[in-house]
Amino acid sequence: MVDKVLTANRLDDGIAVWLDANGAWNEDLQSALVARHPEAEASLEEIGKRDFSANKVVDVNIVDVTEENGRLWPTRLRERIRAAGPTIHYAEGFAPADAAFIAV
Numbered sequence: 001m002v003d004k005v006l007t008a009n010r011l012d013d014g015i016a017v018w019l020d021a022n023g024a025w026n027e028d029l030q031s032a033l034v035a036r037h038p039e040a041e042a043s044l045e046e047i048g049k050r051d052f053s054a055n056k057v058v059d060v061n062i063v064d065v066t067e068e069n070g071r072l073w074p075t076r077l078r079e080r081i082r083a084a085g086p087t088i089h090y091a092e093g094f095a096p097a098d099a100a101f102i103a104v
Contacts, residue, residue, distance in 0.1 A: 002064045005032040005072065006044040007082065008057035016082035017057065019047060025057055029072055029083040034065065 006019040017025035018032035026032070035041040041062060048060035064075040074080045 002075070003067060003072075004035040004041050004044065004062045005029070005065050006035075006048050006060065007032075007063055007079065008048065008051070008060040011055060011058060018083075019044065023047070025051070029065075029074070032065075032072060034067070034072070035062075 008017055008019075008025065009015065010017050010025065015027060017027055018029050020026045020031045021033045033044070035044050044062055048057075048062070051057050052060045063079045065072045065079075066075060067073070074083055
């Protein structure tokens with residue numbers, strides 16, 4: 001099984017967030033809770049449905065990641081862009097994405 005993480009967008013600013021081990025939505029992919037077996041993936045799916053229904057987040061998805069040298073890397077380009085941040089100037093306090101991370 002491929003490792004999985006749960007991602008979504010916050011409602012108030014649209015920033016990509018990742019579910020961490022404390023059950024909180026965090027902007028840092030590296031702090032995401034990783035599902036390494038089907039039961040854990042099913043749990044992530046249920047948490048995503050619950051938090052979407054509670055209007056905490058939108059666009060909830062389970063995405064594939066690999067772990068290399070202790071860092072998580074999304075396998076799809078879309079998710080690498082979301083993890084790295086906006087590719088254009090978004091708002092004060094949000095730096096543009098790291099092109100090297102996206103290009104991996």
